[in-house]
Amino acid sequence: xxxxQILFLISVVDLYHVLFWLILYSxxxxxxxxxxxxxxxxxxxxxxxxxxPVCTIYGVGAMSVYLVLRPLQDHGLWLFLGGIVLATILExxxxxxxxKLFHTSWWDYSERPFNLHGRICLxxxxxxxxxxxxxxxxxxxxxxxxxxxFDVATGHAFIILCxxxxxxxxxxxxxxxxxxxxxxxxxxxxxxxxTEYLQTTKVYSSxxxxxxxxxxxxxxxxxxxxxxxxxxxxxxxxxxxxxxxxQKAFALVxxxxxxxIRRGSPGxxx
Numbered sequence: 001x002x003x004x005q006i007l008f009l010i011s012v013v014d015l016y017h018v019l020f021w022l023i024l025y026s027x028x029x030x031x032x033x034x035x036x037x038x039x040x041x042x043x044x045x046x047x048x049x050x051x052x053p054v055c056t057i058y059g060v061g062a063m064s065v066y067l068v069l070r071p072l073q074d075h076g077l078w079l080f081l082g083g084i085v086l087a088t089i090l091e092x093x094x095x096x097x098x099x100k101l102f103h104t105s106w107w108d109y110s111e112r113p114f115n116l117h118g119r120i121c122l123x124x125x126x127x128x129x130x131x132x133x134x135x136x137x138x139x140x141x142x143x144x145x146x147x148x149x150f151d152v153a154t155g156h157a158f159i160i161l162c163x164x165x166x167x168x169x170x171x172x173x174x175x176x177x178x179x180x181x182x183x184x185x186x187x188x189x190x191x192x193x194x195t196e197y198l199q200t201t202k203v204y205s206s207x208x209x210x211x212x213x214x215x216x217x218x219x220x221x222x223x224x225x226x227x228x229x230x231x232x233x234x235x236x237x238x239x240x241x242x243x244x245x246x247q248k249a250f251a252l253v254x255x256x257x258x259x260x261i262r263r264g265s266p267g268x269x270x
Contacts, residue, residue: 013067017147019159021066022059026142029058049177050169061090065132066140073136088125095119120128178183226229 033047033055048055069082096119099105108117114122150158 016152018063018067018161019163020147020155021143022063022161023054023141024059025062025139026054026056028139029055029062031059049167050173052165052169054166057090057094061087062135062139064090066135069132069136069264076133079136080129080133084125084129087128087132089122091124091128092116092120102263134259208237 030048030053034045039043046053052054067084068086068154069079072078072082095105095107105118108118109121109124110118112121113121147155155269
């Protein structure tokens with residue numbers, strides 16, 4: 001099994017090394033990402049989709065870039081450009097898939113110049129090109145040195161153990177993210193309906209309008225409960241800036257709703 005040769009273009013690598021490198025790069029990516037975000041947020045942050053100390057996108061990205069561009073490792077310019085293209089495509093696709101599945105995102109470049117849908121941006125793409133050069137010159141020799149520290153039997157056991165732990169962690173994290181995604185989708189629907197009503201509401205003078213006010217008040221109460229139920233999850237999973245923006249938007253909707261009721265029917269119960 002471990003001697004299976006993986007043919008990618010004209011690059012041939014055995015499965016044992018590919019899996020070992022995948023684990024190492026996922027771990028190194030987690031160290032980099034967690035340290036960077038922790039310094040930026042001025043608090044400890046555990047980055048990555050799963051709970052364990054791995055960022056899978058770094059491992060998959062590094063292995064994809066290495067296997068595809070290995071024949072070009074002696075051509076610095078093509079290596080740089082290839083790293084930009086491959087890593088950027090992987091980053092965009094990963095972001096799109098996660099947003100579709102879980103209705104949230106783990107990164108957002110909307111405030112950075114030359115971004116595309118907030119999923120990728122020019123600055124990060126160029127950084128991926130430099131990272132590709134760094135990987136081939138420094139990180140890959142280091143990864144090979146780490147592998148050489150273990151005998152083959154120990155390496156096999158290490159890969160199997162990490163694989164089992166990762167699969168369990170991934171399943172648990174996926175179920176939790178799906179639950180969060182469902183709550184976010186429900187919250188978004190409620191907010192859209194609520195905003196639509198506020199945009200079309202007029203002076204309340206009839207009995208029917210009074211009933212509508214009462215119904216919307218109940219919706220407002222349910223909306224607040226939905227918000228509070230996922231508030232903690234949002235703080236833990238979403239970026240601080242995104243969470244604060246949603247909180248401000250929710251407060252604005254509440255304020256506008258209260259003003260509309262006071263203007264339309266002062267005596268109506270809130």
